[in-house]
Amino acid sequence: MKFQLVRYFTIASLVVFLIVAFSLNFVQNRIQTAALVEQEENQNINMTRVISNSIWPEFDFLINRSGTVSTESLKKHPEMQRIFNLTTSLLKGLPVIKVKAFNLEGRTVFSTQNSQVGEDKSQNSGFLSAKNGVPASALSHRDTFDAFDETISDRDVVSSYIPVYNPKTGKLEGVFEIYSDVTRFLAKLRETQYMVVAGIAGLLGLLFIALLVIVKRADQIIKQQDIENQKSRMQIAQSEKMASLGHMVASVAHELNTPLAFTRSNMELAVEGLDNLRLPSSYGRQLINFAKSRRSKDSTGINIKYTHKLLRETDGYEELTEIEDLIEMLAQTQSGLAQMSELVSHLKKFTRIDQNSVVDFNLNNCLENVLYIARSTIPEHITIHRDFGELPLIECMPSQLNQVFINLINNAAHAVDPVNGTISIRSFVDDGYIKVEVEDNGTGIPEKNLESIFEAYFTTKGVEEGTGLGLSISKEIVEQHHGVIGVRSSVGKGTTFTVQLPVQTESGNRKAA
Structure with a gap:
């Protein structure tokens, strides 16, 4: 089965282009997502600074003095509502949809969703990173999300754990978790991403068409060269065959030479013998005719004088070639011809000319x-x-x-x-x-x-x-x-x-x- 260049090039190119397109889409998505998360993290860091600089005393109470307060008492603390109002007014008009505050033990001491107050986040990786002074952020999709005083749905959210430092002492005293709604930004990024991928796919398509034209031309050249190579191989094979035949024909010629030689010799002897029998045969016919026309009364019925005349004229033919010798020579000739015929027949079968x-x-x-x-x-x-x-x-x-x-x-x-x-x-x-x-x-x-x-x-x-x-x-x-x-x-x-x-x-x- 011959290699179908155009077919395999088309299949391979489409597979490669699809892999490139998906890989590019994946890489671009990761890069843009990472850039978006980093951008939102920086904004959340700045937002944390604004909150800590503006209303830190209220949070200072919750973070530093809530260790001995029960969860229910903390939820019903009279300052909780006031802190909630201050926070929502401060974040009004911003894409922030939830704020949480944790003390260094990982306890949730404040949340814009009051039901989450008291939760333990001490084993959360984001919290542990922020506790060590390194902000941590992640992008996630939420089917439903409790944001301040409402429930929203189908949102893309960046959550950031930000270390909180005392504005006066600069000491790490807690961790803030800020949730930002990035649905609109992510949608624009995806739209841009699709446009970029579509543009690259278009360029890849043009490249594929250009390469396909080149490959088709190359395939035509290769096929033509293959045809020429086939012809060349056929000529080489034929030359090899003719060389073998030439060698064998020389041997066959040698084999034919022997039966040809004795056939020719036998034919010359047969012709010479028949020539020698020409005169005796003529006189024999005359003798027979004379015997028929001149019958004497004696038992021989042959004219003795005429017979003596024939014998005198045929004197010297005592060593005439015997008929049996001629028959044997002709039989040898027939055998030689049969050998030559058999050899030619096998040679014809070998070459299969027909x-x-x-x-x-x-x-x-x-x-x-x-x-x-x-x-x-x-x-x-x-x-x-x-x-x-x-x-x-x-x-x-x-x-x-x-x-x-x-x-x-x-x-x-x-x-x-x-x-x-x-x-x-x-x-x-x-x-x-x-x-x-x-x-x-x-x-x-x-x-x-x-x-x-x-x-x-x-x-x-x-x-x-x-x-x-x-x-x-x-x-x-x-x-x-x-x-x-x-x-x-x-x-x-x-x-x-x-x-x-x-x-x-x-x-x-x-x-x-």
């Missing part, structure tokens, strides 16, 4: 054709063992697989000793695959070369002996047939190449190499 498409084929026939042709190129002292199992038909391109197996067999022949080398070829079915093994007892392949032997142009042979394309092309052909080619080798012991092809394959997915 068939370069996907067909149902038995790989054993393929192996037989290859072995017949390869035998002419392999030294005669190399022993070839066949062990062909019963195979089902598979869809394949025989001419391509011929090239694979001839490469493997020739490589094995080059690896073994030409005097006592052995090549074993096996075919069998195993777990839904047809497996063909080509094993030799040659020198083996060093481990460092095993990972590279299927790479194009990799070869351990000399420049004149190999191009380094045979195994690379074989691997490509096998993979186009949805198969696998593997190798195992041991230095000094031999090498085994295994070709695995699925019994059931999808039609129409293979290309000619």
